[in-house]
Amino acid sequence: MYVLIIITALATSILSGLVGMAGGVVLMAVLINLLPVSSAMVLHGITQFSANGARALILRKHLMWSLLPGYLGGAMLAVAAFSALLFVPDASVVLILIGLFPWLARLQPRFSVFNITRPASSVICGLSVTSAQLLAGAAGPLLDLFYLNSGLGRETIVANKALTQTIGHLLRIIYYGAIISVATPIPNWLFLVAAIAAVAGTRLGTWLLSRWNDQRFQEVSSQIILVTGTICILQGSYQIIRSAGFID
Numbered sequence: 001m002y003v004l005i006i007i008t009a010l011a012t013s014i015l016s017g018l019v020g021m022a023g024g025v026v027l028m029a030v031l032i033n034l035l036p037v038s039s040a041m042v043l044h045g046i047t048q049f050s051a052n053g054a055r056a057l058i059l060r061k062h063l064m065w066s067l068l069p070g071y072l073g074g075a076m077l078a079v080a081a082f083s084a085l086l087f088v089p090d091a092s093v094v095l096i097l098i099g100l101f102p103w104l105a106r107l108q109p110r111f112s113v114f115n116i117t118r119p120a121s122s123v124i125c126g127l128s129v130t131s132a133q134l135l136a137g138a139a140g141p142l143l144d145l146f147y148l149n150s151g152l153g154r155e156t157i158v159a160n161k162a163l164t165q166t167i168g169h170l171l172r173i174i175y176y177g178a179i180i181s182v183a184t185p186i187p188n189w190l191f192l193v194a195a196i197a198a199v200a201g202t203r204l205g206t207w208l209l210s211r212w213n214d215q216r217f218q219e220v221s222s223q224i225i226l227v228t229g230t231i232c233i234l235q236g237s238y239q240i241i242r243s244a245g246f247i248d
Contacts (some may be wrong), residue, residue, distance in 0.1 A: 001034055002190055007045070009194040013051040013201025014208075016140075017223070023201075024048050024165070025098050029232050032094050032137070039186060040175040044137050046191050049169040051198035052162040058206050059159035064152075068146060070119050071164050073125025080172050082134050088176075089135050092243070095236030096148035097136035099229040116146040116160070125164070133168045140165070144234055 008030045016023030027047065031040035056063065089097075114121050125146040132139035143164065147157050 002186075003033065005190065006193055006197050009047045009051075010197040010201040013047075013198040014055050014205040016051060016055070016202070016205060019112060020052070023205075024140050025228050028098055028137040029095065029228070029235070033235075035186065037090070038088055038096060038176050039050035040185065041137055042173060043186065043191060043194065045169045045173040045176065047194045047198045048138075049166055049173060050195035050201045051165040052169060054202040055162035055206055058167055058203065059155055061161065062153075062156045063163055064117075064160055067116055067122055067160060067164070067246040069106065070122030071126035072167065074123040074128070075167060075171060076126075077131040078127050078130035078134065079175060081151045082131070083176060087134075092236045092239035093137050095232045096238065097132070098138055099213070099232030099234075099236065103229055115149045117150050117152075121146055129164070130168050130171060134215070139168070155209065157192070158206070 008027055012023035012027040014023070015026065022046070027039065028044050031044050034040070035043065116122055116125055125143065129139045129143045129146075132142050140161070143161055147161060150157070152160075176210065
């Protein structure tokens with residue numbers, strides 16, 4: 001199980017470094033099948049914090065710091081609300097939520113009002129994306145809705161999504177690791193090794209990113225995330241049906 005987690009952390013970080021998303025969704029889908037929800041959230045958070053932090057550092061010249069104040073404001077509102085409730089979602093709910101987010105992106109024209117470069121949208125982005133991260137662990141497709149209408153280039157999009165995701169994953173680690181006080185059944189060394197694998201994968205993925213073009217970037221990332229989302233919905237639905245006793 002530990003080897004599978006490390007390999008998945010490496011592979012999904014390469015994927016995220018290349019297309020700016022999808023990796024976190026795939027990793028969470030794997031972890032939620034191997035670990036309790038809270039433990040999966042903490043390990044996923046540490047891995048993705050490392051991967052996104054490395055990606056933001058590598059692409060730092062493309063960062064737009066003006067996006068941060070609004071995003072941080074919305075993110076803190078989400079953490080405050082969840083901390084008051086001390087809510088931990090069921091694994092099947094996590095899978096279905098992960099799967100639904102990519103399909104929301106298909107409604108992109110209806111969400112054309114959302115643009116991360118607008119102050120009001122950045123607040124909504126911080127609130128909604130951080131809430132989704134606390135509920136489902138991965139919210140890349142939802143975050144993408146706020147970038148599709150921004151007119152920014154692929155490297156600027158990947159860099160700024162990485163920065164906001166880094167913040168979100170840090171807040172999730174604090175929520176599940178400190179506020180919920182998770183007692184993880186996994187060894188401490190796995191956190192370190194998974195983080196190192198994530199950073200290595202991110203480095204390779206961002207190297208591949210520089211050799212793409214914007215059109216191919218959009219096409220491939222969209223296809224990958226939709227397939228992944230569909231698999232998550234089916235798996236989460238199966239778990240609900242099975243727990244209800246309809247199948248053995």
